[in-house]
Amino acid sequence: MKNAIKLNYRDYDVILHPLLTEKSNLMTTSAQYFFAVSRDASKPEIKKAIEGLFKVKVKSVNTLVKKGKNKVFRGKRGRLSDTKRAMVCLESGQKIDFSTGV
Numbered sequence: 873m874k875n876a877i878k879l880n881y882r883d884y885d886v887i888l889h890p891l892l893t894e895k896s897n898l899m900t901t902s903a904q905y906f907f908a909v910s911r912d913a914s915k916p917e918i919k920k921a922i923e924g925l926f927k928v929k930v931k932s933v934n935t936l937v938k939k940g941k942n943k944v945f946r947g948k949r950g951r952l953s954d955t956k957r958a959m960v961c962l963e964s965g966q967k968i969d970f971s972t973g974v
Contacts, residue, residue, distance in 0.1 A: 886909055888908040891957065903963075906957060919960075933961075936957050940953050
């Protein structure tokens with residue numbers, strides 16, 4: 873077990889899923905990727921999680937909190953939950969392939 877891979881399970885809690893939209897697919901050409909992340913995740917945690925899960929080098933991380941909308945469903949008022957998103961810029965020459973899985 874000399875070269876065993878050390879898994880950090882917090883990485884899987886920080887990164888919830890990639891955001892695959894038309895705009896985010898256009899941004900992948902310039903090495904920028906979008907992810908839904910945990911609300912309590914910090915920028916250094918997000919950077920460490922991306923580098924650990926995808927084996928790439930991260931240049932910068934920008935985050936934003938998308939506020940939930942008020943909705944009416946079958947006459948009852950409700951509110952969608954707030955979500956946190958991260959835009960991850962990779963070093964030049966780096967790439968994430970979502971089709972292979974983690």
